[in-house]
Amino acid sequence: MKHVLALDQGTTSSRAILFDQRGTVRAAAQKEFQQIFPRPGWVEHSPQDLWRSQLACARAAISRAGLTPSAIAAIGITNQRETTLLWDRNSGQPVHNAIVWQDRRTAAHCERLKRDGLAERIRAKTGLILDPYFSATKIAWLLENVPGARLRAERGELAFGTVDTWLAWKLSGGRLHITDPSNASRTMLYDIHAGRWDEELLAIFDVPAAILPAVHRSAALYGHAERRLLGAEIPIAGIAGDQQSALFGQACIERGMAKNTYGTGCFVLLNTGKTAISSRSGLITTRAACLERPQYALEGSVFIGGAVVQWLRDALGILKRSGDIEKLAANAPDSGGVFFVPAFTGLGAPHWDAYARGAIVGLTRGSGAAQIARAALESIAFQSAEVLVAMQRDAAFPLSELRVDGGASVNDALMQFQADLLGAPVVRSKVLETTALGAAYLAGLAVGVWKNTEAISRQWKAAKRFEPKMSRDEAHSRMAGWSRALERSKGWAKHEAQ
Numbered sequence: 001m002k003h004v005l006a007l008d009q010g011t012t013s014s015r016a017i018l019f020d021q022r023g024t025v026r027a028a029a030q031k032e033f034q035q036i037f038p039r040p041g042w043v044e045h046s047p048q049d050l051w052r053s054q055l056a057c058a059r060a061a062i063s064r065a066g067l068t069p070s071a072i073a074a075i076g077i078t079n080q081r082e083t084t085l086l087w088d089r090n091s092g093q094p095v096h097n098a099i100v101w102q103d104r105r106t107a108a109h110c111e112r113l114k115r116d117g118l119a120e121r122i123r124a125k126t127g128l129i130l131d132p133y134f135s136a137t138k139i140a141w142l143l144e145n146v147p148g149a150r151l152r153a154e155r156g157e158l159a160f161g162t163v164d165t166w167l168a169w170k171l172s173g174g175r176l177h178i179t180d181p182s183n184a185s186r187t188m189l190y191d192i193h194a195g196r197w198d199e200e201l202l203a204i205f206d207v208p209a210a211i212l213p214a215v216h217r218s219a220a221l222y223g224h225a226e227r228r229l230l231g232a233e234i235p236i237a238g239i240a241g242d243q244q245s246a247l248f249g250q251a252c253i254e255r256g257m258a259k260n261t262y263g264t265g266c267f268v269l270l271n272t273g274k275t276a277i278s279s280r281s282g283l284i285t286t287r288a289a290c291l292e293r294p295q296y297a298l299e300g301s302v303f304i305g306g307a308v309v310q311w312l313r314d315a316l317g318i319l320k321r322s323g324d325i326e327k328l329a330a331n332a333p334d335s336g337g338v339f340f341v342p343a344f345t346g347l348g349a350p351h352w353d354a355y356a357r358g359a360i361v362g363l364t365r366g367s368g369a370a371q372i373a374r375a376a377l378e379s380i381a382f383q384s385a386e387v388l389v390a391m392q393r394d395a396a397f398p399l400s401e402l403r404v405d406g407g408a409s410v411n412d413a414l415m416q417f418q419a420d421l422l423g424a425p426v427v428r429s430k431v432l433e434t435t436a437l438g439a440a441y442l443a444g445l446a447v448g449v450w451k452n453t454e455a456i457s458r459q460w461k462a463a464k465r466f467e468p469k470m471s472r473d474e475a476h477s478r479m480a481g482w483s484r485a486l487e488r489s490k491g492w493a494k495h496e497a498q
Contacts, residue, residue: 002073004444005061005234006436009054009079009163010242011100011264012310016057017436018065018072021449023459025433026067029060036097041104041345041493044097047085050163051170058230069231074447075171076238076439078245079163081186084138086149086211087166089159092174095146098163099138102265102303102345106137107354118204125191125198127276127285129352133301135162136188136205143207156210162187164239165213171225171236180218181294182244185287190215192276192287195294218244218289219442238443240289242435243267247297248289249438250403250429251460253453258391258399260384260418261435262408265348266305268387270298270395281390282350289442291453298394300349300387304358306408308342308376318369325373326411332370337362339382339485340375347490350390355494361485377414382482385421401425405434412464420470421479430461 001020008015014033018026031053036044062069082101087094099105110130113119119130128134139160143150152158161169162183168176184190184197189207191198197212216222218240224233240248243261247269250259255273260266269288276285276296288295304311306322313319319328343356360372392399401424408414409428419426431437444450470478 002444002449003065003067003071004074004076004440004449005058005072006076006078006440006443007054007058007167008242008433008436008439009050009077009167011080011102014050014053014057015436016054016061017433017440018061018067019437019440023431023437025431027061027065028433029057029064031057039105043100043102043345045083045100047087047094047098047166050098050166054167055229062230069234072232072234073449074235074237074443075225076441076443077164077167077236078240078242078435078439079167079183081162081183081241081243082133082135082138083163084135084142085161085163085166086139086142086146086158089157092169095149095158096142099141101133103138104132104346104354106132106141109137109140110354113204122188122201122204125193125201126185126188127192127278128188129282129284131352132354133348134186134188136201136207139207140205153208153211158211159213160211161213164241168222168236168239171229172223173226176223176236177213178216178222178239179213180216180239180289181287182218182241182289183239184215186241192285192296217291219291219446221446235447237446238439238441240439240442243269243299244286244289244297245438245442246405246435247271247438248441249431249434249436250405251457252403253457256397257403259403259405262305262380262404262406264305264307266302266380266384268300268384268391270391272296272298272395277394279390279394281393282352283387283390283394284349289438291445298391300391302383302387303345303348304342305380305383306406307344308340308379309408311342311344312373312376318373325377326413328370329374329377329413332374335375335378336364336367336371338367338371338375339482340372340379341485341489342376342379343489349387351486351490353490355491356489357492359485359489359492361488377411378417380408381414381418381421382479384418385479388422399424401427403427403429405429405432415466416469419466419468421475423468423472423475425468426466427462428464428466430463
């Protein structure tokens with residue numbers, strides 16, 4: 001039995017999971033790390049925390065599996081996307097904390113580019129909405145605000161990377177400076193149609209080409225991890241951004257298949273095959289994980305999904321553990337007219353409002369912790385439903401089913417409410433760790449653990465299916481209430497930026 005190690009570097013924790021040839025989890029380890037909030041709307045991570053936590057998890061998973069490192073066929077990497085790092089090529093030392101995808105500090109920069117009439121030109125090449133979410137303005141901020149960084153970057157002394165690039169660099173002892181199309185397509189510097197870094201985009205954002213990694217396909221033998229790190233020179237053979245990796249892990253390999261991952265945020269992807277569909281509804285067009293030929297997807301990104309539960313736990317203190325929310329919410333038959341818009345870092349698709357902020361509306365004297373908890377859970381489904389409605393409008397075909405994964409997908413009440421809002425089945429995968437599984441599949445395909453994508457599709461199994469029960473009239477009424485609540489949160493912080 002062959003095994004593949006998946007490194008799953010997420011927004012709030014690092015994980016390492018060992019899969020066998022059947023796609024079964026043999027061992028896993030997870031470690032949370034510090035979230036850094038220097039100012040309102042700013043979110044950072046320590047690059048060394050990302051690396052140390054990921055390495056510790058890899059070592060722990062190998063140990064728990066009882067395997068010798070040499071028995072591991074390959075390593076696959078999947079990662080939080082858009083998060084931006086800059087480091088010294090010689091010392092390997094970061095020049096600043098990583099700027100996280102949730103960070104909104106470059107909202108004003110994006111507004112200036114919009115006023116200059118560049119939004120559509122950028123979107124035509126990248127498929128992306130001009131927004132602080134993506135890496136380009138984050139890189140520009142680092143180059144302008146870290147003393148000496150621009151000069152060092154222009155001399156080729158610095159290296160840029162998203163988290164996958166940072167991990168590959170560290171694993172290989174600085175020999176690999178690489179990424180894949182799924183991650184490159186999230187930087188706003190990569191032409192998704194031509195499949196290359198784009199000179200015009202680099203000029204728009206004033207980013208030197210010398211800092212960029214090489215782009216390779218998502219499944220390939222890139223190099224090896226240093227023996228001193230994991231006990232063997234294990235091939236590094238798969239890379240994909242977390243959501244494209246989850247799409248692959250859910251076996252949504254054919255055109256028209258869709259998945260939603262309920263993690264810190266929620267990320268809905270629809271495989272559009274070899275066609276890059278341009279959205280008219282506030283979605284983005286992105287590169288999917290690729291083996292040989294380019295693959296594309298429509299995507300809608302919800303910035304705050306499961307993170308709203310963490311906020312109830314850590315900031316509001318009405319939960320001891322995140323898992324307690326289902327029981328608390330069940331104490332109320334419904335939200336009692338309460339709507340919770342968790343726009344803590346703005347709104348993503350399909351609204352793209354960097355100045356929106358969180359709001360709880362509809363409170364009465366009868367509202368309590370149970371109603372707020374239920375409204376928080378429902379907010380995850382409302383946001384995802386908005387994205388899926390927009391996605392069906394763009395793709396011009398109805399949703400037959402939605403495959404789901406991620407931590408919050410274990411919540412039966414949430415999944416049932418999601419099916420009710422959509423009017424379509426929601427199907428939970430037997431393996432919830434599909435993000436990591438996708439990275440394992442990519443790496444395993446590169447080294448022959450799995451023969452082809454058909455073998456992977458045959459391994460996918462459903463754990464539970466949720467059929468819609470709510471009437472369409474009631475679902476539409478609930479969505480209308482959500483839309484009213486959204487309007488109260490939009491543009492809230494705009495005056496602070498003026």
